[in-house]
Amino acid sequence: MTSFFPRTLLVFFSLAPLIALTAGDETPRRTIEQKGIRVTFDAARVAVPDARGEPFQEADAVHFRFTLTDPAGKVPIRGATARAWLSLRREGEIPAANAPNVKAARFITGGIFGQADLDLNSFYVLALNSDATISVVDPLFGFGNTKLLALIPLPANGYDWVMTEDQAKLFVSIPEKKQIAVIDTSRWEVSHLIEAGLRPARLALQPDGQYLWAAGEGESSASAAAFRVDTFASVATLPIGRGQHAVTVTRNSAFVFVTNGDDDSISIIDTRALAKAKEIKIGRGPVAAAYSELAEALYVCANDAGEIAVLDAKTLALTKTIKTKPGLADIAAAPGGRHLLAVNRKTDTVEVIDASSAEIIQTGTVGKAPFQISFSAELAYINHLGSSEIFMLPLAQFGRRGQPLSVVTFPAGQHPLGETWQGSPAARVVPLPGEGAVLVADTRDRAIYFYKEGMAAPMGTFSNYKREPMAVQVVDRSLRERGTPGVYETVAKLGKPGVYDVIFFLDSPKIVDGFELAVAPNAKLEAERNAPKVVITPLAPTVPAKGAAATFRFRVTDNKNAAPVTGLRDLLIVIMAPGNWHERQVAKEEGDGIYSVTVTPPQAGIYYAHPQCLSLNVQFGSPHYPVLRITPVNSVSAAANQKE
Numbered sequence: 001m002t003s004f005f006p007r008t009l010l011v012f013f014s015l016a017p018l019i020a021l022t023a024g025d026e027t028p029r030r031t032i033e034q035k036g037i038r039v040t041f042d043a044a045r046v047a048v049p050d051a052r053g054e055p056f057q058e059a060d061a062v063h064f065r066f067t068l069t070d071p072a073g074k075v076p077i078r079g080a081t082a083r084a085w086l087s088l089r090r091e092g093e094i095p096a097a098n099a100p101n102v103k104a105a106r107f108i109t110g111g112i113f114g115q116a117d118l119d120l121n122s123f124y125v126l127a128l129n130s131d132a133t134i135s136v137v138d139p140l141f142g143f144g145n146t147k148l149l150a151l152i153p154l155p156a157n158g159y160d161w162v163m164t165e166d167q168a169k170l171f172v173s174i175p176e177k178k179q180i181a182v183i184d185t186s187r188w189e190v191s192h193l194i195e196a197g198l199r200p201a202r203l204a205l206q207p208d209g210q211y212l213w214a215a216g217e218g219e220s221s222a223s224a225a226a227f228r229v230d231t232f233a234s235v236a237t238l239p240i241g242r243g244q245h246a247v248t249v250t251r252n253s254a255f256v257f258v259t260n261g262d263d264d265s266i267s268i269i270d271t272r273a274l275a276k277a278k279e280i281k282i283g284r285g286p287v288a289a290a291y292s293e294l295a296e297a298l299y300v301c302a303n304d305a306g307e308i309a310v311l312d313a314k315t316l317a318l319t320k321t322i323k324t325k326p327g328l329a330d331i332a333a334a335p336g337g338r339h340l341l342a343v344n345r346k347t348d349t350v351e352v353i354d355a356s357s358a359e360i361i362q363t364g365t366v367g368k369a370p371f372q373i374s375f376s377a378e379l380a381y382i383n384h385l386g387s388s389e390i391f392m393l394p395l396a397q398f399g400r401r402g403q404p405l406s407v408v409t410f411p412a413g414q415h416p417l418g419e420t421w422q423g424s425p426a427a428r429v430v431p432l433p434g435e436g437a438v439l440v441a442d443t444r445d446r447a448i449y450f451y452k453e454g455m456a457a458p459m460g461t462f463s464n465y466k467r468e469p470m471a472v473q474v475v476d477r478s479l480r481e482r483g484t485p486g487v488y489e490t491v492a493k494l495g496k497p498g499v500y501d502v503i504f505f506l507d508s509p510k511i512v513d514g515f516e517l518a519v520a521p522n523a524k525l526e527a528e529r530n531a532p533k534v535v536i537t538p539l540a541p542t543v544p545a546k547g548a549a550a551t552f553r554f555r556v557t558d559n560k561n562a563a564p565v566t567g568l569r570d571l572l573i574v575i576m577a578p579g580n581w582h583e584r585q586v587a588k589e590e591g592d593g594i595y596s597v598t599v600t601p602p603q604a605g606i607y608y609a610h611p612q613c614l615s616l617n618v619q620f621g622s623p624h625y626p627v628l629r630i631t632p633v634n635s636v637s638a639a640a641n642q643k644e
Helices: 100-109 417-423 523-530
Strands: 009-011 029-034 037-045 061-069 082-088 123-129 133-140 145-153 161-163 169-174 179-184 189-195 200-205 211-216 223-228 234-239 247-249 255-260 265-270 275-281 286-292 297-302 307-312 318-323 328-333 339-344 349-354 359-365 370-375 379-384 389-394 408-411 429-431 437-442 447-452 460-463 469-476 487-493 498-506 511-519 534-538 550-558 572-576 582-586 588-591 594-599 607-612 628-630
Touching: 029 511, 037 498, 037 511, 061 082, 061 498, 082 100, 100 498, 100 511, 133 460, 145 189, 161 200, 161 469, 169 200, 179 200, 200 247, 211 247, 234 265, 234 275, 247 286, 255 286, 255 297, 265 286, 297 328, 297 339, 328 370, 339 370, 339 379, 370 417, 370 429, 379 417, 417 437, 429 469, 437 469, 447 469, 550 572, 550 607, 572 594, 582 594
Parallel strands: 009 511, 286 328
Antiparallel strands: 029 037, 037 061, 061 487, 082 498, 123 133, 123 469, 133 145, 161 169, 169 179, 179 189, 200 211, 211 223, 223 234, 247 255, 255 265, 265 275, 286 297, 297 307, 307 318, 328 339, 339 349, 349 359, 370 379, 379 389, 389 408, 429 437, 437 447, 447 460, 498 511, 534 550, 550 594, 572 582, 572 607, 588 594, 607 628
């Protein structure tokens, strides 16, 4: 047999015993040993109680895990390049096409015919939209297209969002409802709504994963609140200053710093005591703050004063004030914390601060009204209120005191990214994991651009399905070590029912392996697929004189939100009476979701109107659709009944 991979180890099993769909079975598990490496595969549902031994079902969120060790199972294999895919077996496939090496070769090569049914090496793009939704898309075919995985509705517009380190939970502040939405990223749904007790605006997570902090805005008595990340329970509500806030947490999770825009101060919260430790007055108009882990210091931009205050994160004392010019808009620490960047919206400049000396050592000119800073591993990205171009600065040039800053640009759509900056302070430019690339959310263009570093322009655009993205996030679902050494894992949602091959590929030493995974139908999803997308309600028909025409009207509304359904071209109505008489017509749209047909009943009697609309899965004769009955006789009134 010739393998696609030179010197690749191909391992085949009799896999039927691996996963049986009977109650009482253990979690699916299989172990192989080859070339001095033990590979153990197992899979389990995510957070489903009392599901042990039950079959996997369509749409289950599943935790996939490959454990790599030495043959004795004691020494973990770290830093490996592991990949995996799920491929659905289909009727009529040539048996050789199911071989692990054949499928792995196809999936690695990619292309339109090389897509797995479920890729465990991918990332997903989340957009915080201006219509109170979060769209979740799966980039396809080299960033030329996307697949909408989910559209998550929120109670009202989201403002800020933060994600846990394991990317299992996404918290979204909803000021209008005084709530924080908790998004379960394994199921792409709102799993919980936290009643915040304030208008939550800015959010921050402690690095130790214990508490979520929210700063309230727009109230006479401002406060900050803490919630447990695991149970979402409120643990503290503390007074802070007034105005807009920025929230920053120290790397050791000991202190939370909250800037108070109207009170020209910083509130310092002790996370262990869950109490306000101190409040410090600083320059006028604090707007942004950044923490340098290397210097163990907080840097706060005061917009009106044109100053950057430096606070020691250990002593909680103000140690220095860096003089610059009014107009400061944002500050951020570069990877490693040695340097910080501050942008000035009035002077159109960026300043580099050396954290070791707390001094401005370099200054450069950028685009019109810079307002936000993001970083990849190699570059700093700056976007603007008055320009559609993104300015990039190589991180390697920082630290050369007095030397000019080299700046390059690329266009990011047709409109300045900052046109809608007040809608959300969350990042509009975010890096892609391991790609040397970033995503750019352009609200007015209703698009998300993909930019590969080193190129002159974006390489492609992700569709956001006609929605305006206020901010963008990336959920990395690639198979990698996420805490336990030698354990390569990810979470994914299962596709349609059937038998899947789980294809595992290890780069060095090269191992291609196959495991079988059976997925049972989900009765609830089957019912939803077969359920109507709309509600068709009969309206009172006109009651004709004998021999005159009668009009049958129906209101068509969306089954989810009761909105009128317009534009139907295949709503067919069949009017029938006892005996053989019937008439079939395409309904005429009258507006506001109302459709009608007009017939002339040939005689007195009861007439039934049955709708059919194949585009909406409405079939004749279904008991879940309305039946309209009338008695077309002068002395008898019409009656309309809906049969459930």
